[in-house]
Amino acid sequence: MDFLFRLDRIKEEPFVVEQEIASDELDGILEADPxxxxxxxxxxxxxxxxxxxxxxxxxxxxxxxxxxxxxxxxCLEPAEVDVxxxxxxxxVHRAHLPEREExxxxxxxxxxxxxxxxxxxxxxxxxxxxxxxxxxxVREQILLAVPMGALCREDCRGLCQVCGHNxxxxxxxxxxxxxxxxxxxxxxxxxxxx
Numbered sequence: 363m364d365f366l367f368r369l370d371r372i373k374e375e376p377f378v379v380e381q382e383i384a385s386d387e388l389d390g391i392l393e394a395d396p397x398x399x400x401x402x403x404x405x406x407x408x409x410x411x412x413x414x415x416x417x418x419x420x421x422x423x424x425x426x427x428x429x430x431x432x433x434x435x436x437c438l439e440p441a442e443v444d445v446x447x448x449x450x451x452x453x454v455h456r457a458h459l460p461e462r463e464e465x466x467x468x469x470x471x472x473x474x475x476x477x478x479x480x481x482x483x484x485x486x487x488x489x490x491x492x493x494x495x496x497x498x499x500v501r502e503q504i505l506l507a508v509p510m511g512a513l514c515r516e517d518c519r520g521l522c523q524v525c526g527h528n529x530x531x532x533x534x535x536x537x538x539x540x541x542x543x544x545x546x547x548x549x550x551x552x553x554x555x556x
Contacts, residue, residue, distance in 0.1 A: 363387055365496040369453075369489075372412050372420060379410040379424070388428070391501050398508045403429035403442060408500065418455035422487075422496060424448070424503065435511035436520035437528050447507040451499055452486045459488065 363383055371377060388402035410424035426447040434441040487499055519529035524536035 363497045363500065365500055367412065367494055367496065369420065369492050369494060372414050374414060377412040379408065379412065381408045382406070383408055383426075388504070391504055392430075392508065394501075394505070398505065399511070400430040400432045400443075400508055403431050412453075415452075418458050420453040422451045422453055422499070424451075424500065426504070428504070428507065430508065430512070432512050434514035434518055436513060436518045437530055438521070439514045439528070439530075441512040441514040443509060443512040445507045445509065447504055449503040449506075450485065453494060454486050454488055456488050456490045 364381070365379075367377075383406045385402040385405050388406055392398045392400050392402065406426050406428050408424060408426045410422065413421045413423070415421055424447070428445050428447055429442065430445060431440060431442050433439070487494070487496070514530075521528060522534050522536050523538055525534055527534040527536075
């Protein structure tokens with residue numbers, strides 16, 4: 363992925379970014395440590411804009427429809443899901459950081475503001491110089507858009523807990539009744555015989 367930009371190219375008009383990301387590159391992102399369990403169904407097309415707010419600060423907006431494949435979390439059959447990667451990030455020049463952030467950089471990690479940040483700071487990328495590589499930010503946004511799991515279909519019945527049969531293909535003969543543990547002690551009671 364090539365997301366290296368010279369910031370002096372971004373003028374008053376929005377700078378449009380359109381780039382195809384190959385499926386093997388997407389798979390490399392999705393199989394990062396820890397792996398997501400998903401793979402790309404094909405290449406992705408990234409659409410974005412870089413808009414200058416002032417002399418040093420820039421807003422980076424991006425979106426990318428992404429087709430993913432994985433194993434169903436209930437029955438382990440193949441499952442597909444479509445996600446929309448969408449984000450807005452503020453590119454802030456280090457010279458424009460508020461005094462509070464400069465004080466936090468010298469913080470020793472202890473005290474009442476140690477490791478704290480505001481919600482606005484979570485969407486900030488601090489840069490210096492005239493070039494910025496936004497590939498790490500795009501990778502992070504792709505990973506944030508990936509769901510925890512997927513189903514092969516909404517009404518997936520999963521696997522039998524006893525024999526492992528796929529219940530979407532029909533019932534099995536296993537007794538899957540789970541007794542109420544509150545009544546389990548009654549099984550050990552022996553009544554006197556007359």
